[in-house]
Amino acid sequence: MANQEHVDKLRTDVDEWNQWREEDPAVGADLNGADLSGANLVLANLRQCGLRGADLTLANLKGADLRGADLRSANLVGARLIGADFEGADLCGADLRTAEDLTAEQLAQTRGDETTQLPEGIARPARWGSLQAAR
Numbered sequence: 001m002a003n004q005e006h007v008d009k010l011r012t013d014v015d016e017w018n019q020w021r022e023e024d025p026a027v028g029a030d031l032n033g034a035d036l037s038g039a040n041l042v043l044a045n046l047r048q049c050g051l052r053g054a055d056l057t058l059a060n061l062k063g064a065d066l067r068g069a070d071l072r073s074a075n076l077v078g079a080r081l082i083g084a085d086f087e088g089a090d091l092c093g094a095d096l097r098t099a100e101d102l103t104a105e106q107l108a109q110t111r112g113d114e115t116t117q118l119p120e121g122i123a124r125p126a127r128w129g130s131l132q133a134a135r
Contacts, residue, residue, distance in 0.1 A: 002034035002054070011036070014044045021045040032070075086110045096122075 006029050010017045021029065022045070029049040037057040041064055048068040056076045063083040073093040082101035086109070093115040096102060104122055112128045 002032055003030040006030055007034045007036070010041070010044065011039055014041060018043070018045045021047070037075075081106065091116050 009020065010029075010031070021027075029046070031046075031054055032050045032052045034051070034054045036059050037055045039056070039059045041059055041061050043063045043065075044061070045065050046061075046069050047065045049066075050070050051066075051074050052070045053073045054071070054075070056074055056079050058078040059076070060080045061076075061084045062080050064085070066084055066086050066089050068088040069086075070090050071094050072090050074091075074095070076094060076096045076099050078098050078100065079096075080100045081096075084106065086106050089110045091107075091110050091112040093113065095117045097117045097119055099119055102119055102122060104125070107118075107122070107125050108127075110125070112124065116124070116128075118124065
C-alpha cells in the first residue's frame with residue numbers, strides 16, 4: 001500500500017516533490033496502489049518509484065521521469081504521456097489502452113508482457129518477448 005505522506009506530497013506540489021527527491025535520492029518513493037487519477041504530474045521525478053497497481057487514469061505525466069519505475073498493473077488509461085521517459089520501467093500488466101501521446105520509442109527500453117495493454121496502432125516492442133524468456 002502507498003505511503004500516504006508520499007501521495008499527499010506529490011499531489012500538493014510537484015516542484016517540492018522534485019526537490020525532496022533530488023535532496024535525498026536514496027529514499028524510495030512508495031506510491032504502490034496510490035490513487036493519482038487526474039493528478040497534474042507534469043515534469044514529476046518518479047524515477048525508480050514504486051507505482052505498482054497505481055491508478056494514474058487521466059493523469060498528466062507530460063515530461064515526467066519514470067525511468068526504472070515499477071508500473072506493473074498500473075492503470076494509465078487516458079493518461080497524457082507526451083515526453084515521458086519510461087527507460088527501464090516495468091510495464092508488465094499495465095493498462096495503457098487509451099494513453100495519449102505514447103510512442104513506440106518510449107516503449108523501446110521498457111519491460112512488458114502479454115498482459116500489457118497498449119493503444120491501437122502501437123506495436124509491442126520485439127524485446128518484450130525475449131525478456132519474458134529470461135525471467
